[in-house]
Amino acid sequence: MEEILVIVEHRQxxxxxxxxxxxFKAGQLSRNNSCAVVALLIGGVNENxxxxxxxxxxxxxVLEQDSLKNFNPDSYKEIIFRLIKDRQPLMTLIGHTSxxxxxxxxxxxxxxxxxxxxxxDIFLENRRALAVRQMYGGKIFSKVSFKDSDGxxxxxxxxxxxxxxxxxxCQGEILPIPIPPDLPxxxxxxxELVDTSAGEVDIxxxxxLVSIGRGVGDEENIAAVKELANFMGATLSCSRPVVDKNWLxxxxxxxxxxxxxRPKVYLALGISGAFQHIAGISGAGTxxxxxxxxxxxxxxxxxxxIVDDLFRIVEALKAKLAR
Amino acid sequence: MDIVVCVKRVVLTQEVDLEIDSTGKGIKKESLAHVINDWDxxxxxxxxxxxxxxxGTVTAxxxxxxxxxxxxxxxxxxxxxxxxxxxxxxxxxxxxxxxxLLWAAVKDLPFELVLTGVQANDDNRGMxxxxxxxxxxxxxxxxxxxxxxxxxxxxxxxxxxxxxxxRAGIExxxxxxxxxxxxxxxxxxxxxxxxxxxxxxxxxxxSELGLSSEDLTPRTMIQxxxxxxxxxxxxxxxxxxxxxAESIIRILTEKGVSL
Numbered sequence: 031m032e033e034i035l036v037i038v039e040h041r042q043x044x045x046x047x048x049x050x051x052x053x054f055k056a057g058q059l060s061r062n063n064s065c066a067v068v069a070l071l072i073g074g075v076n077e078n079x080x081x082x083x084x085x086x087x088x089x090x091x092v093l094e095q096d097s098l099k100n101f102n103p104d105s106y107k108e109i110i111f112r113l114i115k116d117r118q119p120l121m122t123l124i125g126h127t128s129x130x131x132x133x134x135x136x137x138x139x140x141x142x143x144x145x146x147x148x149x150x151d152i153f154l155e156n157r158r159a160l161a162v163r164q165m166y167g168g169k170i171f172s173k174v175s176f177k178d179s180d181g182x183x184x185x186x187x188x189x190x191x192x193x194x195x196x197x198x199x200c201q202g203e204i205l206p207i208p209i210p211p212d213l214p215x216x217x218x219x220x221x222e223l224v225d226t227s228a229g230e231v232d233i234x235x236x237x238x239l240v241s242i243g244r245g246v247g248d249e250e251n252i253a254a255v256k257e258l259a260n261f262m263g264a265t266l267s268c269s270r271p272v273v274d275k276n277w278l279x280x281x282x283x284x285x286x287x288x289x290x291x292r293p294k295v296y297l298a299l300g301i302s303g304a305f306q307h308i309a310g311i312s313g314a315g316t317x318x319x320x321x322x323x324x325x326x327x328x329x330x331x332x333x334x335x336i337v338d339d340l341f342r343i344v345e346a347l348k349a350k351l352a353r
Numbered sequence: 354m355d356i357v358v359c360v361k362r363v364v365l366t367q368e369v370d371l372e373i374d375s376t377g378k379g380i381k382k383e384s385l386a387h388v389i390n391d392w393d394x395x396x397x398x399x400x401x402x403x404x405x406x407x408x409g410t411v412t413a414x415x416x417x418x419x420x421x422x423x424x425x426x427x428x429x430x431x432x433x434x435x436x437x438x439x440x441x442x443x444x445x446x447x448x449x450x451x452x453x454l455l456w457a458a459v460k461d462l463p464f465e466l467v468l469t470g471v472q473a474n475d476d477n478r479g480m481x482x483x484x485x486x487x488x489x490x491x492x493x494x495x496x497x498x499x500x501x502x503x504x505x506x507x508x509x510x511x512x513x514x515x516x517x518x519x520r521a522g523i524e525x526x527x528x529x530x531x532x533x534x535x536x537x538x539x540x541x542x543x544x545x546x547x548x549x550x551x552x553x554x555x556x557x558x559x560s561e562l563g564l565s566s567e568d569l570t571p572r573t574m575i576q577x578x579x580x581x582x583x584x585x586x587x588x589x590x591x592x593x594x595x596x597x598a599e600s601i602i603r604i605l606t607e608k609g610v611s612l
Contacts, residue, residue, distance in 0.1 A: 041513070101519075103483075103493060126479070128513050131471070131530070132495035135448075135480040136487035144449070144572035147478050160576070165477055166366045170373070170380060173576040188514065217492035218523040221508070227516025238610045244367070262605075262612055274534030286514050294608050297601070302367060316608050318601060319587060323368040327581070334604060335587030336597050343601075346594035350602055351612065 031066050032157075034059060035119035037110060038071040038083065039127060041101075042223065045079045048125035051191040053086040056123055057200075059154045060088075065120060069202070072109055073098040084202035091207050098209075100220035103133035105213065111140050112210045118180055121152075121159060126185035138183045144176040145183040150190040159184070168305055168327040188286065189309045227289055229281025236265035239293045239314075241284060243269040243307075245300015245321060245340055249277045255299060258344050261351040267291065269301045285310035299340040303328025354407040354502075355463040356400040359414050359455055359485070360393040360428055362421040363475045371580075378575045389424045392470025396531040398538040399500060400468050401432035407502065410434040412462055416441055416454055422554060429549035430541040436554045444559050447571035448476070452484035457562035460489060467528040471496050479530070486528035494521065497529040 034056040039046040049069075056067045069087040071080070074094050083090045091113070098105060106129075114122060114137075122137075124130040126148045138145035151162035159182045161174045176182050233239060240259040246252060252272075259266045266282060273283045284291050286306040292313035299320050301307060308331050311317060319332035320340045329335040336343060364385040372381045400411045413428035415421055416439045425436035439454050446454070459467065467489070469482035479495070486493030498518065499510030511519040512532050523529075559569070590600045605612060 041517075046514075103495075128496040128511060128519075131479050132483060132493065132511075135452075135483035136493060138449070138480070139452070139484050139487040145480060146573055147448075147480050163477070165578070166364075166371060166380070166475060167477065168581065169366055169371050170578050171581055172578050175574050175576050177570070177572045177574075179572075217527070218494055218509075218521050221520040221522060223513075224510075224518045224520060225516060226518045238605070270533070276534075276537065280516070283516075287512050288516055290515075294610050295605055316604065317587075318604060325370050326368075329587045329589075330581065330584045332587035334600075335589045336601075337589070337591075338594065338597065342594045343597055346598035347601060350595075350598045 033119040052123040087202040104216040238264040241267040243301030244271040354409040358400040396468040430545040448480040453568040456488035482530040492527040
């Protein structure tokens with residue numbers, strides 16, 4: 031039986047959400063194509079997590095060794111390469127995460143299997159794969175096909191597939207597998223994990239966030255928005271470009287690499303809405319977006335939208351609230 | 354420390370309405386401005402910073418036509434010593450073919466580090482750097498937000514999801530894909546870019562790189578491009594700023610936010 035291989039991503043013993051999202055999609059594809067879903071766990075997770083994986087896969091292959099507890103791009107690439115040679119899965123799914131991006135392209139080269147990255151949807155019919163992905167920061171969607179091959183590698187965007195609560199009815203076998211004997215020594219070494227999101231405020235706790243993006247234009251313009259946030263009793267947060275430019279500290283960053291927030295209201299000022307940002311505000315009650323660009327992706331997810339210069343709105347709000 | 358940095362010129366698509374072209378597989382680019390790919394800008398700066406600290410040379414490489422030399426001249430103005438443009442002619446490329454072209458041009462250069470951006474603003478693929486590393490048989494790490502080198506020890510900061518960061522050591526030579534925000538790319542003036550014309554810029558035709566037809570055959574094909582499917586989208590508030598401000602305050606109050 032053809033197999034869809036899902037590489038389990040885990041951190042500090044905890045299985046990451048992306049893993050369940052990939053297993054869910056693999057399950058859907060397998061039912062329509064009579065494939066088996068095989069999860070590969072490199073390194074260890076706790077017992078409950080392992081059983082949870084087994085409820086969502088036909089087989090869970092477990093390769094456990096102390097040296098594999100932490101992610102390593104070389105080890106993952108070499109181990110998965112050997113497994114792919116051995117089992118020849120039709121499709122291999124890997125998270126489009128920092129770690130996934132660090133080895134999946136090398137695996138594609140090593141196996142000769144074509145790869146599509148950052149997929150938001152996947153189709154499989156008669157052994158032919160088709161991927162849907164985004165370009166130009168989400169302004170264009172593209173359907174991607176592959177050169178004929180024994181197998182395909184796809185990296186999957188975190189959050190692209192929503193796992194329903196009811197899934198997890200498999201009774202997958204948990205199969206320990208041996209470490210390949212001839213693994214080359216990894217060329218990079220894990221040292222430690224550091225939490226970079228701690229700071230003087232916790233934006234994840236705020237009930238009203240006034241958030242700025244690239245549209246703020248210049249560092250000196252931030253003062254006006256800060257003042258508005260003070261008037262409103264709101265917490266100031268931002269999107270990635272503002273932190274990249276060192277205008278605000280990292281602990282104020284909303285998004286995949288910053289914090290996920292859940293305010294009652296999120297006021298997005300000059301934020302275009304890259305998917306990494308949108309993923310961070312999925313828990314917000316109401317999103318109000320102000321942006322000059324009518325086609326900014328933020329308007330696709332916002333509840334209320336205003337196409338205008340953010341400073342005109344900021345000043346008008348301040349004038350109203352000052353009264 | 355000799356460093357190769359791979360760069361790309363991309364169309365500027367922020368605050369622009371994009372249209373699909375008549376082939377259905379590309380976008381209309383005639384009226385779009387071009388800029389250096391965000392991520393590559395940081396990669397060049399990182400290369401130059403390391404070069405200033407440890408000596409050696411920085412070589413910038415791009416794939417493109419003559420107009421794309423603009424990004425090479427920017428790299429030269431920022432501090433790269435030389436530049437290479439691979440001219441693809443009318444070759445159709447995907448991420449894999451791009452990585453093969455870069456490999457053919459980079460493999461004989463002296464380097465201890467190869468830097469690329471994490472991804473490009475246009476294709477958003479994030480695959481070329483790590484593919485290139487595999488062709489070169491060198492160590493690779495993606496999404497790097499810090500590079501600290503002393504003696505022969507290289508310590509990296511790697512951005513992970515959820516506000517976490519990994520610290521890792523890596524052997525040289527290595528390829529790092531550089532994340533935005535790792536540094537502050539220096540400003541270069543038009544004059545500086547013009548002066549950089551004096552630095553060497555070599556042009557190699559893709560057909561002269563000795564690559565096989567398999568190397569030059571894309572492994573993925575765009576079947577179709579389309580505009581984002583309609584969603585319910587936001588309820589748009591239209592009116593002058595005073596009306597908008599009143600509306601926002603009303604929404605805040607309705608949602609139980611105490612002002």
